[in-house]
Amino acid sequence: MVALGEDESCPYEECMPDIFEVTVDDLKHLVSERAISGETMLLNMGPQHPSTHGVLRLLLELDGETVVNCIPDIGFLHTGVEKNMEAKTYQKAEVMTDRLDYLNTVGNNLAYSMAVEKLVGLDVPARAQGLRVILVELQRIASHLIWLGTAALDVAAMSTFLYCFREREDILDIFELVSGQRMMTTYIRPGGVWRDVPVEFEKAVRDFVKMMPKRVDQYEALLTRNPLFLDRTLGIGKISGEDALNLGMTGPGLRASGVNWDLRKARPYSGYEQYDFEVPTRTEGDVYARYLVRVQEMRESLRIIEQALNKLPMGPVRSNNRKYVPPPRSEIGVSMEALIHHFKLWTEGFNAPKGYIYSAVESPRGELGVYLESDGGPKPYRIHWRTPSFDNLQSLPLMAKGHLIADLVAIIGSIDIVLGDVDR
């Protein structure tokens, strides 16, 4: 790199694109007057900062090490998923859903499939419902494991990270077993699931459910009473239940602030009403409370998986409505009608009735909703993803105010954002 004197012009100037700059003048209304006069410091954090969990950029106004104002800047991972899905048929649009919140891929499939089923009025067989619940709860544990690992890493607990990824690997192996894919499974489809699970599935899940509670105990032994961890998390990033609701916060963050709101309990879907589980809540609303809620949620998910596995009925895994759901492979060779349906569904798709619906599931991060509108054609006329991280992240400025930068890192970790989920 050549240092440039003042009289020298940049040798690469010709090929340098014009970069549009956002100046402090544009953001004047967001910072205090002390920042304009130079009394406090404006500092840029991210988007390439390891503790922003992806590409989150924060503009911080700092008084010494204390955060006065925190202005999140998002959009670095915007991929136009909504626009893209509007250009694809209902079946083909589903692969985009995996790429939204890449730590909750099965949950995204479920949210999308449920929205399409609600729009066209499809029934899902009981076995498919049970399989959906098992996989989504496994995904919830996998997502919480990543969160636990990275959030603990943010407050300098290195070893937890390695243990969490070890167990997550087992869950991804189960996904690979059922769908052939570790992360982007697209296993849950409108009308059911892609195909029935292999025979090894039950043993794999039972082994996992048997092994996992001890592992959760191990994580808790590392963190729950660890004085260093308590120092970094107790009383940090407090938010009241009322503020949290007003800022649209949902999921474990809301439940850690004393609001008992879990869509699995409040508005059951996919047969969650059959299972006996608790919704862990805390009232403190700080980073530590959010940690406790998520760890407890992992244990509850294990309970749900076990019950769902015990109750899993035999039977078809896909709806028999051939106007919306492709026929099984075995039928295509012998039935002309099945072949026609298959061809029609994979070329022009199905026409959904005109109307609009909103359907939501409880993702590991909160309310994952899909607003789906159809104009009667084979493609979604408008699909909007109400992603939980987008709203959860809005509470960051309120939570971070008055804390140190080091605490800000712990707070970002405790919100559990996934930037693919924020930016869509």
Place this chain on the structure above:
Amino acid sequence: MEKNLQPIVENLEKTFGGPASEYRSDVTLIIPREKVVEACQQVKGLGFELMSALTAVDYWPEENPRFHVIYLFTSVSLNLRLGFRVPVPGVNPTIPSVSHIYHNANWRERELWDMFGIKAEGHPDLRRILMPADWEGHPLRKDYPLGYEEPQFTFNFEEIDLRKPYAKE
């Protein structure tokens, strides 16, 4: 319609005009845009603490109304859901901001401006949120084309590279 939602909807129908529509048990009310703030205040008072979503639909080439702005509310205490649709014309599309009532409307209205070009009047910080600050156009409008990229292979790499639009040249 759920039983305890009935009186709330009837109440709102009386004030803001109706009737409410129901499709697959989702209840939606059409609200004129002058009354959005008033209606939001009222539903918040009725126990809908959480604004689940705020988005829009573009009915281009229709011009009046071109957009429907959609508000979705959730009541945590009563376990209910309710939706509003606000028709907005294509010429100078604006809605009154509700970010002082529901604080998460702040980013959601910025997204509405960014993606649809619908301005929230009285918004404290109306900048683009997902697209770059100097972006032209509003991507989720129906008259905004979905861009494609020509795939380059070894035999036609350079030919396509010559006419490929790179950012800001």
